Amino acid sequence: MVKRPVKDREVTLRCGEKRYSVKIPEHIRFEYARLNPAEQAADPQVLIQEALNHPVGAPRIENMVQPGQKICIISDDNTRLTPVVLILKELLPRLERAGIRREDIFIVMALGSHRPMTVEEMSAKLGREVCENYRVLNSEFENPALLTQVGVSALGTPIRVLKAAMEADLRIGIGSVVPHGCMGWSGGAKILYPGITSADIVSEFHVMQRLRDEILLGMVECPVRLAVEEWTQNIGLHYIINTVLGEDAAVYSAAAGHYIQAHRKAVSSAQKIYGVPVRQRPDVVLSSAYPIHMDFWQCGKAAYGPTKVLRKGGEFLLLAECKEGVGPHPQMLDYMAIEDGKDALLKRIQSGETGEDLLAMAVGVSMGRVVRHAHVTLVSDGLTAEQCERGRMAHHPQAALQQALEQALAKFEDPFLLVIPEGGEAIPILGEQV
Incomplete structure (x- = not known):
């Protein structure tokens, strides 16, 4: 595990062109899972x-x-x-x-x-x-x-x-x-x-x-x-x-x-570079979607890696700019809420229906697995609370990142927090799997 020094338990995450800092309470155990350092080419x-x-x-x-x-x-x-x-x-x-x-x-x-x-x-x-x-x-x-x-x-x-x-x-x-x-x-x-x-x-x-x-x-x-x-x-x-x-x-x-x-x-x-060891299964994950943060269609990909290690029923906070909103397939939010998404997708394929809506359904069903595995909060100025509710997610504006984190941590008696600054690319790996 590679850690970056965290001054006074304060971590900074990128969100588009902006950076947001949050302070982690003194009693919280946490791990800062950055990409493994690599020597940059001189030229x-x-x-x-x-x-x-x-x-x-x-x-x-x-x-x-x-x-x-x-x-x-x-x-x-x-x-x-x-x-x-x-x-x-x-x-x-x-x-x-x-x-x-x-x-x-x-x-x-x-x-x-x-x-x-x-x-x-x-x-x-x-x-x-x-x-x-x-x-x-x-x-x-x-x-x-x-x-x-x-x-x-x-x-x-x-x-x-x-x-x-x-x-x-x-x-x-x-x-x-x-x-x-x-x-x-x-x-x-x-x-x-x-x-x-x-x-x-x-x-x-x-x-x-x-x-x-x-x-x-x-x-x-x-x-x-x-x-x-x-x-x-x-x-x-x-x-x-x-x-x-x-x-x-x-x-x-x-x-x-x-x-x-x-x-x-x-x-x-x-x-x-991208395989990031984590010492134990977290109760709460705070992740930036950086660098795939243009829209929710893209930044949703940053949810798959943390889902591999986050405990069932845990809290997942995703910080993402989403300056272009949901993206090219807004119907995906509705498909995220389908309980039997895989069966519905199979029936759709067997019926011979294709087209753009099938793509939105496929990605929405996949993200639906994430929102059923954990309680997901999207911290973004690019989507509204109503849009997030369609996809079974909670919502906070970017300026309320600290509040969102404190609310998530408060749901557990002794939570372990995992912070992922490059969630759009990192693959968290539990220590015993390394």
Whole structure:
């Protein structure tokens, strides 16, 4: 367990651009579970260069392309912290030196089912110069005319992928590896499937996890990932560049090459940072959703890790900005309140119904497990008390964080408190499991 010194029992948590401090009462036993410290690269650009110079399971990218080919670069969107500017600074010149013309290179923002990125957001993510000199577009998960079918999934759903990407001769994925509730770890094949697929496939992707009883967060050979990787082999993701980030998004390592082999190398690095040992099962968890705090659709992911260690019937306080409110699928709040969510989800699938509402249902049912495991309080200015009540959660504004914590602690005679400053990425692990 790694602890940061806590002055006078006061801890500070990030929430968007703000920071909130709370004072822990003298009689309360607590643990401060930060990400494991990692040595930041002196020059992150050198790490990326080395990854591209020594790819895993594939030739160097400049030896894979030929003049006249069309290259599609698929990047994660602004809900992720991947240093895409640094990666493109190294990748694009290599492609051009290999004879690829600028007009034959385009970049797709892999939205999954997130809202489209604005021009300003693309510029911040990719760099202004890149946006001015290369074609950049959002993926289109809801527009059938811009998708093409490449097969049928195991559940019988047509697999539709962005047509422009499939028309390219070579597809390169860029992302980061962090713990993920559906695939164990993000990165690798996920950038393509479901990153640039239709809404139906995005829904099925989430359904696959919600129908399983075990928590997949942090699992390397995750069954959902293995299924996705099998289909990615059929679709074609020719190369990836994945980074692993430490605290404050500092680059810790990078891996490039084959979409499975390079991904597993990145995961081995990520495990050293994100697996956070905890000495005993807590009664109360106070966690910041940082860095996935844009909306509740994203920050809800920060609940899965703490649920693995929080005692049944415990108190879970989630601090999250949610500046864009619930997010793109507000119906998820109603599905969180369904008692027999898994059975309802199965019936929905068996009926053949798909679409965006199924995605909201799948994620809502998964979050429903959290609110039935513990009493959840969302500390946020982005949602109202009425919205939280729909999802069976209590609510406090961000300024009332201290009050919310004291109320939660008061429910136990001798509570043990776990504080997680980067709940959006940490995987708490009980001491006996380490």
